[in-house]
Amino acid sequence: MAEKDLQEQEVTSNKTEIISIRLDPFTKEKLAYICDLEYRPMALQIRKLVEDFIRAYEAQHDLMPSSSSHGDKNYPGHPYNQEITF
Numbered sequence: 001m002a003e004k005d006l007q008e009q010e011v012t013s014n015k016t017e018i019i020s021i022r023l024d025p026f027t028k029e030k031l032a033y034i035c036d037l038e039y040r041p042m043a044l045q046i047r048k049l050v051e052d053f054i055r056a057y058e059a060q061h062d063l064m065p066s067s068s069s070h071g072d073k074n075y076p077g078h079p080y081n082q083e084i085t086f
Contacts, residue, residue: 031045063078
């Protein structure tokens with residue numbers, strides 16, 4: 001029974017949520033061109049852009065713990081803000 005619960009937790013933690021964005025045709029055309037250069041589907045390129053932005057923002061604004069800061073304990077993903085499940 002515990003193994004099944006663990007598998008269910010892994011599945012739910014791996015799910016992604018769908019969001020929609022609107023781009024003007026020229027921006028979408030540029031993005032499609034860059035995606036071809038990077039050999040990435042558009043959805044994965046957008047995901048990479050967002051993840052890179054979040055990492056840079058976290059570092060710039062000390063949201064996560066580091067050697068010089070405790071970070072923002074209310075920020076999602078902060079170690080002190082994680083649910084503990086057994």
